[in-house]
Amino acid sequence: MTHSPGFASPLPPLHQALGEAVGGVRSAMDAGRWLRVLVDQGCDRLPLPASGRTLDRWRALARVAAADLSLAKLYEGHTDALAILAELRASAPPPHSRWGVWCAEPPDQRVEIVPQAGGAARLRGVKGWCSGAASVTHALVSGWNPTGEPCLAAVALDQLGVAVTDAGWHAVGMRASASVDVVFDDVPCTLVGEPGAYVHRPGFHHGGAGVAACWYGGLERIAQTLRGALPAAGADPHRLAHLGAIDVAMAMARAVLRETAAVIDAHPHEACALECVRARLAVESAAAQVMERAARALGAGPLCRDAGFAQAMADLPIYIRQSHAERDQASHGQVVLRREGAPWAL
Structure with missing residues (x-):
């Protein structure tokens, strides 16, 4: 039996559910509680990647991330698991279940x-980097x-x-x-797909770009804090310069995310690896500029007295290190280098 999440717009119920959660997630217990709220209210029924509404999916991820990045980490993992189960034609998950995707491969x-008979298997060993394991x-x-x-x-916990x-x-962050x-x-567990299917499916790269949408949501929170701290008239020119540079960085990252979503939807059976990696690197580049400039523009006050802003500034660098820095760039x-034609033609 296969399944597919509903395709109603996820944003209105997310706005409602997150209204009281903004700035309130400060512990693993709280993040797990809010994940349960989002799942129970159907806010996890996002359009699947490459379904024609990838941008709507990423907007939902960014909305949760703007509320809290640790919550977004759990929410992205859960919604990614639903997409993986659908893409690999696995059985539908139990109602109201909450999922993690634990696929980091530390060498130690x-x-x-x-494998056992009939698609069953046994799981043995210590798995690291299990986000939301208690939730x-x-x-x-x-x-x-x-x-x-x-x-x-797939394993029940x-x-x-x-x-x-x-x-x-x-870590303090995340x-x-x-x-x-x-x-x-x-x-006891259940095999999902054939050996190697998880990393070789097109959605592997689509999901990686979705993580960048979470990073972008965190940047929205940081940028809005600076914008909200400036008066409409008579603002300090140095702060305005930082805000202007942040706007440009945000607009560039947003444009790449939107273009990548359109490419994925236009080629649903392709990995679109170049575009997906480019999107991750573009948001990572924007993050470096936005975080530095916001901190310089606002000074120590909000970092010490605005709990939500301080948490986002601590969380985002840790979350972004899910990338592989210069290895991804190389x-x-x-x-x-291997691509034919003019890659930067306007």
Whole structure:
């Protein structure tokens, strides 16, 4: 049985549900509670990537991120899991279940997925970087079968043999995402797709660009804080200069996200890898400028007295380090180098 989330516009219910949540998520418990609220109110039924409404999906992700980045981390993971299950034609998730996607592959934490009969499997090992582990009910977990092939498994977390630890996360930024280690002691699970299907599907890159939409939402929160701190007339010219530069950086990142969403929708069966990586790098570049200029324009006051702004400024650098910095840039440059034609023709 396959499934597809509903395609009603996600933004009106999100605006309503997040109205009282803005600035209120400060711990893992709160982030998990608000994730449950969003799921129970149907705010997770986003258009699938490459469905013709990718931009609507990304607007929803950005809206949650503008409210709180740790909540966005859990929400993006949950909605990404729903998209992965749909793309790989897996069974529909249980109603009101909340999902994580735990597919980081640190070299010292290699999880074993041992296939059984009928699509079942057993999960063994310690999985690192498990965002929202104490808040979600299910997870998609990457691992390796006995022949060394990469696999993906769906696992319910309310089972014997699953131990959510408090190890693996000590950062102040993104603390409420609680990305800790989880131990799987021969836990029953279900295979999702064929070996390698998770990374080779087009949606792998589409989802990566969706994460950049979350980063963009965090930047909106930061930029709006500066804009709201300036009077309509008589503002300090140095602050105005910073605001002007921030507007340009935001507009450039937004244009790349919109263009990328359109390309994905125009080529739904293609990875659009160049465009997706470009979108991530464009938002990352904008983030560096927006965060530096906002801090210089506002000074220490909001960083010390505005809890929401201070949290966003602490969270976003950690969230963005989900990218691979110069390695992503070098890989992207190699693709650009090999591409035929004039890549920058207007």
